[in-house]
Amino acid sequence: xxxxxxxxxxVLKKQAKDLVRNWPSELLNMVDSTPDDTVIRTPLVDxxxxxxxxxxxxxxxxxxxxxxxxPMTPNLGQGACCALExxxxxxxxxxxAIKSKDPxxxxxxxxxxxxxxxxxxxxTIRANLVGSVLQWENPVVCSVRNNxxxxxxxxxxxxxxxxxxxxxxx
Numbered sequence: 001x002x003x004x005x006x007x008x009x010x011v012l013k014k015q016a017k018d019l020v021r022n023w024p025s026e027l028l029n030m031v032d033s034t035p036d037d038t039v040i041r042t043p044l045v046d047x048x049x050x051x052x053x054x055x056x057x058x059x060x061x062x063x064x065x066x067x068x069x070x071p072m073t074p075n076l077g078q079g080a081c082c083a084l085e086x087x088x089x090x091x092x093x094x095x096x097a098i099k100s101k102d103p104x105x106x107x108x109x110x111x112x113x114x115x116x117x118x119x120x121x122x123x124t125i126r127a128n129l130v131g132s133v134l135q136w137e138n139p140v141v142c143s144v145r146n147n148x149x150x151x152x153x154x155x156x157x158x159x160x161x162x163x164x165x166x167x168x169x170x
Contacts, residue, residue: 009039044073046128049121057113061105065090069113070120072127075134076162079127082120085165089115123162 006012016039017031048054049070057069066083073079090112097108136142 006041009036012041013039015041044131046071046073046124048128049117049124051121056110057116058106058109061109063090063109063112070124072124073131074127075131076123076127078123078162081163081165082123085119085167086112086116088167119165126162 006015013031013034013036017028020027020031047070055069057064065086067079069086070082071079072082090108093108093112093115094105097103097105133145136145
């Protein structure tokens with residue numbers, strides 16, 4: 001929702017109910033039973049990663065995965081998936097380090113970041129761009145987007161290519 005910042009919990013609660021007014025009554029009852037002073041709205045946040053200037057996934061013996069390293073808006077449905085992928089790759093890198101004759105946790109962390117970068121970098125940008133496109137409000141532009149652009153992308157399959165991840169054996 002674009003527009004002025006609203007902090008009045010009663011107004012926010014009414015907006016929430018308006019958004020889900022056609023949903024099952026159980027959901028409306030949950031909104032109704034939520035204490036007014038606990039209703040807040042927090043904007044979605046992402047952080048674009050930039051080659052060569054973004055912080056690495058690790059520093060020494062500290063490593064981050066998922067949103068801690070590459071937050072993304074939910075527009076592609078890939079945030080949690082990427083966190084799981086990160087964990088799989090990190091586990092494989094650590095297992096290899098432990099099995100080697102000269103184990104290096106730091107090198108395993110660096111290797112994890114190097115391997116994951118080509119996957120997470122484009123996804124964070126794509127999620128942001130898709131989110132921006134979905135926020136357009138001009139009726140003519142929205143009609144072209146909804147009736148021509150999106151169906152064409154779905155038919156081509158390119159819209160879903162980001163969902164491909166091969167785990168291989170652990």
